[in-house]
Amino acid sequence: MTAMDEHDDRVKQFTEFxxxxxxxxxxxxxxxxxxxxxxDTQTYQAGALDVKTKELCGLVASMVLRCxxxxxxxxxxxxxxxxxxxxxxEAFSIGLVVGGSIVIPHLRRAVDFLDRLETGDAxxxxxxxxx
Amino acid sequence: MTAMDEHDDRVKQFTEFxxxxxxxxxxxxxxxxxxxxxxDTQTYQAGALDVKTKELCGLVASMVLRCxxxxxxxxxxxxxxxxxxxxxxEAFSIGLVVGGSIVIPHLRRAVDFLDRLETGDAxxxxxxxxx
Amino acid sequence: MTAMDEHDDRVKQFTEFxxxxxxxxxxxxxxxxxxxxxxDTQTYQAGALDVKTKELCGLVASMVLRCxxxxxxxxxxxxxxxxxxxxxxEAFSIGLVVGGSIVIPHLRRAVDFLDRLETGDAxxxxxxxxx
Amino acid sequence: MTAMDEHDDRVKQFTEFxxxxxxxxxxxxxxxxxxxxxxDTQTYQAGALDVKTKELCGLVASMVLRCxxxxxxxxxxxxxxxxxxxxxxEAFSIGLVVGGSIVIPHLRRAVDFLDRLETGDAxxxxxxxxx
Amino acid sequence: MTAMDEHDDRVKQFTEFxxxxxxxxxxxxxxxxxxxxxxDTQTYQAGALDVKTKELCGLVASMVLRCxxxxxxxxxxxxxxxxxxxxxxEAFSIGLVVGGSIVIPHLRRAVDFLDRLETGDAxxxxxxxxx
Amino acid sequence: MTAMDEHDDRVKQFTEFxxxxxxxxxxxxxxxxxxxxxxDTQTYQAGALDVKTKELCGLVASMVLRCxxxxxxxxxxxxxxxxxxxxxxEAFSIGLVVGGSIVIPHLRRAVDFLDRLETGDAxxxxxxxxx
Numbered sequence: 001m002t003a004m005d006e007h008d009d010r011v012k013q014f015t016e017f018x019x020x021x022x023x024x025x026x027x028x029x030x031x032x033x034x035x036x037x038x039x040d041t042q043t044y045q046a047g048a049l050d051v052k053t054k055e056l057c058g059l060v061a062s063m064v065l066r067c068x069x070x071x072x073x074x075x076x077x078x079x080x081x082x083x084x085x086x087x088x089x090e091a092f093s094i095g096l097v098v099g100g101s102i103v104i105p106h107l108r109r110a111v112d113f114l115d116r117l118e119t120g121d122a123x124x125x126x127x128x129x130x131x
Numbered sequence: 132m133t134a135m136d137e138h139d140d141r142v143k144q145f146t147e148f149x150x151x152x153x154x155x156x157x158x159x160x161x162x163x164x165x166x167x168x169x170x171d172t173q174t175y176q177a178g179a180l181d182v183k184t185k186e187l188c189g190l191v192a193s194m195v196l197r198c199x200x201x202x203x204x205x206x207x208x209x210x211x212x213x214x215x216x217x218x219x220x221e222a223f224s225i226g227l228v229v230g231g232s233i234v235i236p237h238l239r240r241a242v243d244f245l246d247r248l249e250t251g252d253a254x255x256x257x258x259x260x261x262x
Numbered sequence: 263m264t265a266m267d268e269h270d271d272r273v274k275q276f277t278e279f280x281x282x283x284x285x286x287x288x289x290x291x292x293x294x295x296x297x298x299x300x301x302d303t304q305t306y307q308a309g310a311l312d313v314k315t316k317e318l319c320g321l322v323a324s325m326v327l328r329c330x331x332x333x334x335x336x337x338x339x340x341x342x343x344x345x346x347x348x349x350x351x352e353a354f355s356i357g358l359v360v361g362g363s364i365v366i367p368h369l370r371r372a373v374d375f376l377d378r379l380e381t382g383d384a385x386x387x388x389x390x391x392x393x
Numbered sequence: 394m395t396a397m398d399e400h401d402d403r404v405k406q407f408t409e410f411x412x413x414x415x416x417x418x419x420x421x422x423x424x425x426x427x428x429x430x431x432x433d434t435q436t437y438q439a440g441a442l443d444v445k446t447k448e449l450c451g452l453v454a455s456m457v458l459r460c461x462x463x464x465x466x467x468x469x470x471x472x473x474x475x476x477x478x479x480x481x482x483e484a485f486s487i488g489l490v491v492g493g494s495i496v497i498p499h500l501r502r503a504v505d506f507l508d509r510l511e512t513g514d515a516x517x518x519x520x521x522x523x524x
Numbered sequence: 525m526t527a528m529d530e531h532d533d534r535v536k537q538f539t540e541f542x543x544x545x546x547x548x549x550x551x552x553x554x555x556x557x558x559x560x561x562x563x564d565t566q567t568y569q570a571g572a573l574d575v576k577t578k579e580l581c582g583l584v585a586s587m588v589l590r591c592x593x594x595x596x597x598x599x600x601x602x603x604x605x606x607x608x609x610x611x612x613x614e615a616f617s618i619g620l621v622v623g624g625s626i627v628i629p630h631l632r633r634a635v636d637f638l639d640r641l642e643t644g645d646a647x648x649x650x651x652x653x654x655x
Numbered sequence: 656m657t658a659m660d661e662h663d664d665r666v667k668q669f670t671e672f673x674x675x676x677x678x679x680x681x682x683x684x685x686x687x688x689x690x691x692x693x694x695d696t697q698t699y700q701a702g703a704l705d706v707k708t709k710e711l712c713g714l715v716a717s718m719v720l721r722c723x724x725x726x727x728x729x730x731x732x733x734x735x736x737x738x739x740x741x742x743x744x745e746a747f748s749i750g751l752v753v754g755g756s757i758v759i760p761h762l763r764r765a766v767d768f769l770d771r772l773e774t775g776d777a778x779x780x781x782x783x784x785x786x
Contacts, residue, residue: 017501017505018501021501021502021504021505022501024504024505024508025500025501025504028482028504029479030479030482030483030485030486031304032301032304032305032483032486032489032490033482033485033486033489033500035297035301035304036301036486036489036490036494037497039228039294039297039298039301040228040494040497042293042294042297043224043225043228043294043494044225047217047221048215048217048218048220048221049187049218049221049222053184053187054221054225056180056184056187056188057187057188057190057191057222057225058191058225058229059188060188060189060191060192061191061192061194061195061225061226061229061230061495062229062495063192064192064195064196064624064626065195065196065229065230065495066722067459067495067498069498070494070495070497070498084179086178086179086684086685087179087180089179089683089685089688090178090179090180090185090685090687091180091188092685092688093174093685093687093688093691094174094175094185094188094189094192095192096624096687096688096691097170097171097174097624097625097687097691098189098192098193098196098624098625098626099192099196099623099624099626100588100620100621100622100623100624100625100626100627101621101622101624101691101695101698101725102588102622102623102624102716102717102720102722102725103624104692104695104725105673105722105724105725107680107688108672108673108676108677108680109676111676111679111680111683112672112676112679115679148632148636149632152632152633152635152636153632155635155636155639156631156632156635159613159635160610161610161613161614161616161617162697163614163617163620163621163694163697163698164613164616164617164620164631166690166694166697167617167620167621167625167694168628170687170690170691170694171625171628173686173687173690174625174687192626193626195493195495196626197329198590198626198629200629201625201626201628201629217291217292220290220292220295221292221294223292223295224292224294224295224298227294227295227298227493228294228298228493228494229493229494229495230492230493230495231457231489231490231491231492231493231494231495231496232298232302232305232332232490232491232493233323233324233327233329233332233457233491233492233493234493235299235302235332236329236331236332238287238295239279239280239283239284239287240283242283242286242287242290243279243283243286246286301490302490305486305487305490306487309479309483310477310479310480310482310483311449311480311483311484315446315449316483316487318442318446318449318450319449319450319452319453319484319487320453320487320491321450322450322451322453322454323453323454323456323457323487323488323491323492324491325454326454326457326458326755326757327457327458327491327492328591346441348440348441348553348554349441349442351441351552351554351557352440352441352442352447352554352556353442353450354554354557355436355554355556355557355560356436356437356447356450356451356454357454358556358557358560358755359432359433359436359556359560359755359756360451360454360455360458360755360756360757361454361458361754361755361757362719362751362752362753362754362755362756362757362758363560363564363567363594363752363753363755364585364586364589364591364594364719364753364754364755365755366561366564366594367542367591367593367594369549369557370541370542370545370546370549371545373545373548373549373552374541374545374548377548410763410767411763414763414764414766414767415763417766417767417770418762418763418766421744421766422741423741423744423745423747423748424566425563425566425567425745425748425751425752426744426747426748426751426762428559428563428566429563429748429751429752429756430759432556432559432560432563433756433759435555435556435559436556436756454757455757458757460721460757460760462760463756463757463759463760563752564752567748567749567752568749571741571745572739572741572742572744572745573711573742573745573746577708577711578745578749580704580708580711580712581711581712581714581715581746581749582715582749582753583712584712584713584715584716585715585716585718585719585749585750585753585754586753587716588716588719588720589719589720589753589754608703610702610703611703611704613703614702614703614704614709615704615712617698618698618699618709618712618713618716619716621694621695621698622713622716622717622720623716623720
């Protein structure tokens with residue numbers, strides 16, 4: 001198995017893990033957690049601002065808070081909402097300047113994820129896949 | 132002197148402080164700091180994304196990182212870029228959901244600042260006033 | 263006006279500010295923000311864990327995230343839920359050890375707020391006063 | 394080797410790594426680091442608050458600061474202190490609401506770890522295993 | 525009373541507050557908190573690294589964690605340890621680049637505090653004054 | 656393949672990933688990102704402070720912000736700048752006390768990385784390898 005095969009395998013495992021655990025969490029009888037997940041979905045729906053703008057905001061917020069899973073998720077959502085590569089890098093640049101060099105390792109992984117999305121190597125998280 | 136007068140006085144003092152200290156910092160012979168300030172200005176200029184979108188991203192990033200000065204600054208810049216009150220609250224809602232209840236005290240101050248901007252009581256920071 | 267009088271005046275102004283702005287925010291037609299405030303209230307209601315335990319968790323979370331307003335709020339809620347001074351300091355000690363010396367300035371203000379609560383000098387935030 | 398086998402293998406490797414490195418750190422002649430580890434152990438011992446309450450506070454603090462290793466550790470300690478699944482999810486809900494949607498990826502891993510603890514698949518970290 | 529007089533008055537009030545609350549905290553019978561304060565003092569004593577290097581590290585750490593009180597404290601300690609203005613600005617530049625533009629408001633207050641230290645307008649916190 | 660072999664393999668893969676992605680990012684026509692990378696390099700060059708002191712500051716900043724990649728990078732740079740093991744642990748102790756027990760998992764990985772650097776098992780990141 002090559003390093004790249006192993007990597008793709010991990011992306012698939014991760015996507016499967018995310019969907020399975022989200023379901024597991026929503027099956028639990030804790031209303032606060034379930035309402036939070038529902039609120040999270042509502043937050044990015046079109047309103048006064050369109051989905052593209054909201055997802056860009058979510059992406060930059062995830063970068064400055066340095067959460068790889070959240071960054072990957074919003075990169076995929078941004079792409080689905082029509083954000084092109086130049087726009088994506090401008091969002092990255094805001095995250096980098098606001099959050100500082102501590103963001104750089106996450107930027108590397110974000111660009112790698114975007115590259116793989118563009119070449120079809122990364123699985124897109126489903127529309128109801130939180131965070 | 133009423134509480135409100137005292138408050139407005141403080142806004143004026145703060146704006147004056149910000150401009151004076153930015154100048155003081157830029158006068159210092161430290162090239163890294165000066166280049167960083169220049170880069171910060173460049174980040175929000177129109178490119179693939181327009182100024183409005185970039186300022187909204189800067190606002191949400193400032194909220195989740197919980198910096199009042201940065202939030203006030205980007206609220207004012209957003210308003211100058213044409214963001215209306217409903218759009219501003221949608222940006223606030225993203226910051227709140229991503230960042231959690233710890234953002235609430237900053238949301239209160241952000242709404243207060245926006246209210247005063249709309250009634251003309253708050254001084255707008257100048258265009259080159261960093262952070 | 264003495265320094266202490268001025269200080270108490272500020273506590274009163276702050277409490278008034280918090281209640282006024284919470285109302286202002288809830289009057290706004292943004293459903294995500296309103297649902298978040300409602301969820302925040304629900305989070306600390308008695309369930310499998312009692313209110314005292316939940317408020318202690320909220321206090322320690324506020325300390326490690328270093329938000330003075332949230333710390334003051336949860337110190338008051340803890341006291342209302344029957345947390346005594348020795349218990350409060352054990353919660354403080356967890357926040358200090360998990361969060362590090364960067365928490366110390368917030369610990370000073372938390373102890374000052376607790377002292378004033380115990381001598382009746384600090385206004386207790388109302389039960390529905392978020393964050 | 395199946396994905397699940399590989400995963401369990403990693404849990405075992407991680408536990409072994411943690412114990413080996415803690416010993417390595419304590420063998421080092423740096424008194425500040427050693428005193429900190431000792432203080433960390435003392436923090437969660439029964440006092441005015443019982444161990445269960447303290448571990449719940451440690452768990453919520455770890456969630457809002459988003460450290461997977463610390464979350465796993467406190468989930469295991471909570472379980473040893475008698476925290477049941479419903480109580481654990483209420484602690485999770487506090488961490489989620491205070492810390493926001495950025496906590497969700499860590500919540501997924503926390504629930505997965507709890508699931509495996511309940512089915513006996515996860516190794517419990519030892520009582521003196523820091524952080 | 526001029527704005528500047530009011531400001532100096534606040535510095536004095538703050539220093540008095542810090543010393544009074546530290547004493548109040550150390551008088552409390554909580555051994556974890558007291559041991560933490562003692563450990564904090566020990567951390568910056570000369571060892572393999574000299575005091576100047578340790579204080580510079582403490583300053584940069586305080587900047588990226590964005591705590592004004594801690595920054596002021598370490599700026600004063602650095603100055604006592606012989607750090608000159610050019611060296612201080614290089615430490616500031618590291619904090620700024622690692623931590624990003626969100627650090628800028630704290631940098632303004634750090635430079636203002638340093639200016640006042642150099643002109644004798646700011647009170648130096650005492651040697652045993654934590655955080 | 657033993658666990659240790661697998662581990663070393665991962666270090667090599669990671670180093671290769673870092674260098675490839677840095678190049679990929681610098682090839683992108685986004686001037687803000689490119690200027691930020693250039694500024695990051697400039698920040699740690701000798702000036703009023705020597706490289707050793709600057710790298711120690713960068714290391715402590717990375718620890719309190721809890722970024723494993725950044726910590727590994729600065730541990731390697733510190734070692735190249737002549738920081739010995741006792742000095743490294745004093746820097747670790749500052750990061751631990753300022754940042755709290757949440758830093759412990761990162762400390763374990765930092766000590767492991769240092770151990771492997773000292774025995775020649777870890778690849779040193781190149782001089783122009785950001786963050």
